[in-house]
Amino acid sequence: MNSDADTLGPLRVAIIGAGPSGSALAILLARHGGDVTLFDDGRRPDLLVGESLVPAVVPILKTLGIEEETASFSRVKPGVSFVWSPTDRVSVTFNRFAPAVFPYAYNVPRPRFDDALLAKAIASGVRHVATRARLQPTTADESRGELALAPETLAAAPALDGRPPHLIVDATGRGRHAARVLAIPARLGPRKDVAHFAHFEGFRWDDAPGQVLIARGEAGWSWCIPLQERLSIGIVLGQDDAARLGRTPEERLERAIATDPWLSSIVGDGKRVTGVATYANYQMISERGHGRGWVMVGDAFGFIDPMLSPGVFLALRSAELLAAALAPWLGRRAIPSPAELDSALASYVDLQRAMLSAWFELVAYLYDGRLAALIQAGRGWMPKNPGFVKRTMQEHIARHVGLLASGAATTSRYSRGLLRLLSRYGLRGVDPAELAIR
Ligand SMILES: Cc1cc2nc3c(=O)[nH]c(=O)nc-3n(C[C@H](O)[C@H](O)[C@H](O)COP(=O)(O)OP(=O)(O)OC[C@H]3O[C@@H](n4cnc5c(N)ncnc54)[C@H](O)[C@@H]3O)c2cc1C
Incomplete structure (x- = not known):
């Protein structure tokens, strides 16, 4: 940010990762005049967690202009039922709290949802670079910031013409690429759970269409998320309890269903139509969320827990908050000084950290x-x-x-x-x- 040419806008932003946080941020920045390059490794396994959305996501989808498309491949989620025991179910519908709460949400097939967001970003003028990006610490010119795109990553975006971005955004999810490069530790949450999940067809549903079910089990809990044709079933439990269920993720999920009368009644003669995906040890908040010339959004900054499904909301909201913090310099000829940028990033980080802490507190009431x-x-x-x-x-x-x-x-x-x-x-x-x- 030293040379004269570098003090002139538009603000050049490199975003690493086109999950919900990265693509949403790209859309918002490009729409308001930012020069955005979005690097994505294109990793979209058939199964991705983050299928059940909370109502506060819907206004953000409207802002991003993708609600209609999301609705076309998703299922409307009217509420959540908590199954405390086979005889005790508490059902909550969002419209009961309208207008303070948005009256519905969606259950989304995540790979499709991510593709829709990325397509919207490209249509908004974002430069998409399909590569696994690499960051490295800067050594030569510290005023440029703590982090830089590795030479091969910069070269993979010819439109940048070798000019480093003014801001690098880590949106790599739980991969936490920037944190790894800069050896930034994370505050870990109290639970060390493992989650296994898969999609089923031909199941028997025993609640309102689209309603998400959260059921307390003998150990841990399970989710049932109805998608358009399929049911996503996941189990979440401590590592030791998971090991007791079997050796492989498939054995564990099958056994958890077979030994739970309620889950087995739902699956009935239904069939598992995907492999079983596994996620472990996910509760963490990064001890730093930004530094000179770089910032984290979404899971790269922090992830709370699958309970109550806040992940995609926090990812999209972090994009909104960061875009708002950068708004004074979008579409302008001048870019922020390092001190101005630092202060804008710090105020975003404070807001996002407060939100992550509030969700941590709320989720603890459930557990x-x-x-x-x-x-x-x-x-x-x-x-x-x-x-x-x-x-x-x-x-x-x-x-x-x-x-x-x-x-x-x-x-x-x-x-x-x-x-x-x-x-x-x-x-x-x-x-x-x-x-x-x-
Ligand atoms: C067990 C479990 C269940 C969950 N269930 C829910 C739920 O029901 N509802 C909900 O809202 N949330 C849920 N979540 C959380 C949700 O999945 C995440 O919060 C959300 O995906 C975060 O989005 P993101 O954009 O920050 O990161 P991600 O979705 O992880 O996206 C990161 C992207 O970056 C790409 N990438 C990574 N490294 C690089 C690189 N070096 N170069 C280029 N690209 C790269 C990846 O391929 C990926 O596309 C769950 C999480 C877990 C662990």
Whole structure:
């Protein structure tokens, strides 16, 4: 950023990774005048996690201009049912909380969703470079920043004409490429789970169409996500419990289904039509989210947990927040000074970190049983024909839990405070430990 030519716009941004965070950011920056190069290794396995979206994603899809296309290959998700035990199911529908919460979400086949976002980015003027990009630490000219595109990566984008980008964005997901190159540690979450999942056809559905099911098992929990033709079934459990189920991911998933009466009734005579994918040890937040001339978005910055499905929302929202932080320099002739850029990135990083922490806190209520205990206590407290005051109070509480879990207001101080207060003083003798997810 030293030479005169380098102080003139448009802002040159290199984004590494075309998952939801990278492609969404590319669209938003290009649309407002950024000069964007999006490197992607084209890795799209048949199965990718991130299929169930929260309602707060839908307004972002509208902004990106891909809601209609997403709807064409996805299933509308009206809500979520929590199966605490075979006889205890709590169903939540998003439209109950509208308009504060968007009234629906989608269940998406992820490879197709990612392809749609990438196609939109290209149509928005983003330069797509199909290669596995490599970053390296800078040594010669520190004012250029801490990170640079490796020579072969820069050469793979001839339109850059050998000029380094003003900003490098790490959107490589859990690969955390920038963090690895700069040896940046991550704060790990408390759970060391493994998840196995696959798609099934010919299953028997026992809930509203599109409703996502989360079921507590003897060990861990499972998800059922209805797609257009298929059902995605996943199990999430500790490493030791997983090992007890079998040696291979296939054995483990099959055994988990066979030994769970509810899951086996859903699968019935259905057939697994894909391989079994595995993810492990995913809870982490990077200790640094940016440095001079570079920044992280999406999972590369932090990933919480599959519980409550916040991942794609956090990825898309990080793209929105970063694009907003860079807005003053998009479409302008002048680019930010290193100090200006640093301060814009720092304010984005603070917001994204606050969001990640809020989701960490919320997910803990599910795992340690406090949320289930609160629901049970609430039921006991409500008579068959509740009066106005009790009904209003219950609606108020449910609405704030909805605001938190839908992504509409997960960082809200009031909603979080209310949940903290209730789970401390409102459990009315119900023991959360009995409802915890092991
Ligand atoms: C078990 C499990 C279940 C989950 N379930 C859900 C769910 O139901 N709903 C939900 O919203 N989220 C879920 N998630 C989280 C969700 O998958 C992620 O949060 C989301 O995919 C993050 O998007 P991203 O763009 O940050 O990263 P990614 O989706 O990981 O995209 C990164 C992209 O970068 C590319 N790439 C990587 N390295 C390079 C390189 N060097 N050069 C070029 N390209 C590169 C990759 O090929 C990939 O396309 C789940 C996660 C786990 C672990």
